[in-house]
Amino acid sequence: MTAAETPIIADSVDYQYDSGLGRHHVLRDIDLKINGGEIVILTGPSGSGKTTLITLIGALRSMQSGSIKVFGEELCGASQRSLKNTRRNIGFIFQQHNLLDYLTVAQNISMSLSLGDRLKKAQGRARIEEVLERVGLRDHIDKYPDALSGGQKQRVGIARALANRPKMILADEPTASLDKESGRNVVNLIQELCKEQGASVVMVTHDIRILDVADRILHLEDGQIQSTSSAVASNTTQMLRLLNQHDPQSAQYMTAFSLALTRVALADNHMDEQERMLIQSTLLEQSGLEAAEVDMVMEMALSQVRCRKSEPGTSGPQFSPQQKQQFIQALHAVAAADGEVSPEEVAEIQQIASELGFGT
Amino acid sequence: MKLGPIRIAWLQISHQKLRLLAAVLGVAFAVVLVFVQLGFQQALYDSSVRWHTALGYDLALISPKTTYLVNPPGFPRSRLYQTLGFEGVESVTPVYIGIAKWRNPANPLQSRNIYVMGFDPMDSGFALAGDRAQVSKLRMPDRVVFDGLSRPEFGPIADLFNANGRVDTEINGRDIKVVGLYALGTSFGIDGSIITSDLNFRRIFSDRAASRIELGLVRLQQGVDLTEVRDEIATAIPGDVRVLTRAEFIQHEVDYWSNNTPIGYVFGMGVAMGLAVGLIVVYQILFSDVQDHLREYATMKAMGYSQFFLSRLVLSEAVILAILGFIPGYALALLVYTQSREATNLPIIMTTERGVMVLALTIVMCAVSALLAMRKLRAADPAEVF
Numbered sequence: 001m002t003a004a005e006t007p008i009i010a011d012s013v014d015y016q017y018d019s020g021l022g023r024h025h026v027l028r029d030i031d032l033k034i035n036g037g038e039i040v041i042l043t044g045p046s047g048s049g050k051t052t053l054i055t056l057i058g059a060l061r062s063m064q065s066g067s068i069k070v071f072g073e074e075l076c077g078a079s080q081r082s083l084k085n086t087r088r089n090i091g092f093i094f095q096q097h098n099l100l101d102y103l104t105v106a107q108n109i110s111m112s113l114s115l116g117d118r119l120k121k122a123q124g125r126a127r128i129e130e131v132l133e134r135v136g137l138r139d140h141i142d143k144y145p146d147a148l149s150g151g152q153k154q155r156v157g158i159a160r161a162l163a164n165r166p167k168m169i170l171a172d173e174p175t176a177s178l179d180k181e182s183g184r185n186v187v188n189l190i191q192e193l194c195k196e197q198g199a200s201v202v203m204v205t206h207d208i209r210i211l212d213v214a215d216r217i218l219h220l221e222d223g224q225i226q227s228t229s230s231a232v233a234s235n236t237t238q239m240l241r242l243l244n245q246h247d248p249q250s251a252q253y254m255t256a257f258s259l260a261l262t263r264v265a266l267a268d269n270h271m272d273e274q275e276r277m278l279i280q281s282t283l284l285e286q287s288g289l290e291a292a293e294v295d296m297v298m299e300m301a302l303s304q305v306r307c308r309k310s311e312p313g314t315s316g317p318q319f320s321p322q323q324k325q326q327f328i329q330a331l332h333a334v335a336a337a338d339g340e341v342s343p344e345e346v347a348e349i350q351q352i353a354s355e356l357g358f359g360t
Numbered sequence: 361m362k363l364g365p366i367r368i369a370w371l372q373i374s375h376q377k378l379r380l381l382a383a384v385l386g387v388a389f390a391v392v393l394v395f396v397q398l399g400f401q402q403a404l405y406d407s408s409v410r411w412h413t414a415l416g417y418d419l420a421l422i423s424p425k426t427t428y429l430v431n432p433p434g435f436p437r438s439r440l441y442q443t444l445g446f447e448g449v450e451s452v453t454p455v456y457i458g459i460a461k462w463r464n465p466a467n468p469l470q471s472r473n474i475y476v477m478g479f480d481p482m483d484s485g486f487a488l489a490g491d492r493a494q495v496s497k498l499r500m501p502d503r504v505v506f507d508g509l510s511r512p513e514f515g516p517i518a519d520l521f522n523a524n525g526r527v528d529t530e531i532n533g534r535d536i537k538v539v540g541l542y543a544l545g546t547s548f549g550i551d552g553s554i555i556t557s558d559l560n561f562r563r564i565f566s567d568r569a570a571s572r573i574e575l576g577l578v579r580l581q582q583g584v585d586l587t588e589v590r591d592e593i594a595t596a597i598p599g600d601v602r603v604l605t606r607a608e609f610i611q612h613e614v615d616y617w618s619n620n621t622p623i624g625y626v627f628g629m630g631v632a633m634g635l636a637v638g639l640i641v642v643y644q645i646l647f648s649d650v651q652d653h654l655r656e657y658a659t660m661k662a663m664g665y666s667q668f669f670l671s672r673l674v675l676s677e678a679v680i681l682a683i684l685g686f687i688p689g690y691a692l693a694l695l696v697y698t699q700s701r702e703a704t705n706l707p708i709i710m711t712t713e714r715g716v717m718v719l720a721l722t723i724v725m726c727a728v729s730a731l732l733a734m735r736k737l738r739a740a741d742p743a744e745v746f
Contacts, residue, residue, distance in 0.1 A: 061743040088664030102375030
């Protein structure tokens with residue numbers, strides 16, 4: 001695979017911090033590939049090592065062991081000088097905008113242009129105008145950052161990162177200092193512009209509201225990359241437990257609705273988009289649930305509906321032979337846990353398996 | 361539109377007007393301090409050789425024990441007349457030097473030491489004392505001409521003389537008349553002076569013999585080799601006199617003031633203090649400026665700017681401060697020079713060489729501050745911006 005197709009290839013990356021209390025292992029054996037034009041979101045709790053990982057990828061920090069190739073250049077053991085040159089090909093978007101407050105918007109952007117291929121003065125200005133146009137700040141070109149709102153500053157930060165047309169963007173919590181709406185705009189903008197320019201994006205965020213822009217979500221936990229399903233499962237379990245603990249009544253009310261919906265939906269073993277919308281709007285009007293709660297009820301019900309095998313031959317859940325085998329064995333083991341496995345239980349297991357798409 | 365380090369430095373430093381003002385004032389203060397020290401030092405040297413440059417001579421004879429011209433020991437007058445026997449010597453003028461008590465005619469209770477020079481009014485070499493008519497008036501007993509640029513403590517002699525055509529006062533308890541004015545000026549050792557005839561000189565200093573003089577002026581014929589004649593005279597006559605050319609005589613005086621008095625050291629110290637103050641002010645300003653912009657600098661490093669670029673940025677700030685501070689400092693120094701010149705009658709003047717030298721010193725001073733402040737740049741770690 002060429003560097004253009006896979007701008008980032010990380011292989012068994014380890015990183016440790018030395019502190020007064022001893023060595024702290026932040027990253028363990030990280031393997032990672034990021035493809036051209038791909039948007040990857042890196043999540044994980046504080047201290048999980050995601051910031052360390054992104055600074056390593058961004059050539060901002062010297063590596064200790066393993067290998068990271070950015071645009072085909074090995075970063076491990078690279079000189080400060082070549083790290084600096086690698087950084088020039090990357091656009092950085094920071095948590096705070098980090099604009100130079102004594103430069104105008106145009107000057108701030110030209111700071112990054114000065115580093116790239118030498119543009120003529122007129123071309124440079126044209127490029128700045130063009131990129132500001134794209135982030136919707138064409139009219140603010142000669143203002144100082146102090147005169148802009150937080151969201152506008154962050155958009156200037158994006159314009160600065162993109163002005164040089166880098167093939168990779170690294171963003172660290174770009175929405176952290178923004179309200180919901182400006183955060184959304186900023187993320188959409190990053191997504192849109194990167195798709196246009198074919199740039200890969202690695203974004204670190206805590207903000208679950210923006211996860212949907214990702215082509216892939218990587219979850220870091222204790223310095224290791226977890227699978228998405230494990231990450232989602234642990235988060236969701238935790239949230240459901242919290243809900244049961246603090247507001248058991250709402251929890252039960254929502255669960256009841258989702259169970260009921262599952263049954264309603266299963267009555268004809270089918271639910272199409274139109275039916276889904278109808279149920280959603282009805283629930284909003286009649287159930288006394290709020291929009292977010294309705295969404296969750298629907299999602300819980302639908303996730304169950306989705307895994308039911310619909311009519312044979314149409315698209316139902318596709319499981320691997322290994323998963324099928326593991327599923328049936330596990331159910332047998334559960335049945336055996338309370339003593340003898342009766343023939344009724346065996347029949348029941350077979351019926352469940354075939355109903356949910358695990359039939360052989 | 362490429363932004364080089366100088367442009368960025370200017371934008372950064374001009375963004376915070378108050379801090380810029382403080383820095384410029386700090387540099388200007390240092391510049392004024394250095395200018396004043398150097399100006400006074402040069403004025404001291406220049407003023408101490410006023411007599412050396414104002415008198416007409418090619419070779420000067422002094423006692424080997426003479427350290428400076430304010431109060432020199434004497435030597436036999438016959439040594440001066442001996443030089444007349446050498447080839448190339450045209451004429452000689454014996455000069456008597458002493459310090460007398462001058463009574464202020466406007467305030468008779470006040471008397472001050474005045475520098476007195478006596479010579480034979482028939483001799484040449486004293487164009488300083490005025491035209492022939494004025495000099496010939498000195499042949500009368502107890503007549504003197506007075507330096508109109510003497511310090512005012514001697515009394516408003518010039519005003520009185522211009523109003524009345526004569527001034528009467530007392531020197532060493534003897535009544536004398538001022539019959540003319542000349543313009544020379546004061547020095548650190550001489551507050552005011554008079555010139556009179558050799559005879560009048562001995563009337564003022566009754567204990568002085570005509571045969572001992574303090575200074576001998578020798579004029580040579582045109583076209584003779586100065587150093588050759590000097591060497592001939594020096595080897596032939598006894599060692600109780602020294603023979604110096606004009607340039608050597610002037611240098612002899614300057615050497616005394618710079619080497620044998622703490623004055624050179626004191627003024628040198630003053631210059632060093634001025635530079636130290638400027639250095640500290642500029643360092644403080646640059647350091648806090650770097651400190652305040654660490655995050656931006658780390659961002660610039662993350663974008664791919666080098667440590668070298670940032671160092672050039674800080675250095676540019678320093679040079680800008682140096683130049684911005686130098687301009688008002690120079691203007692203020694001119695003002696101080698004019699004021700002090702009027703107050704002291706010392707030749708405190710601005711020279712191009714000094715201006716260039718102080719500008720260079722200022723830039724070096726700011727650059728050293730920048731080098732110190734640059735150490736802080738290493739704290740701008742691009743890995744910390746995330």
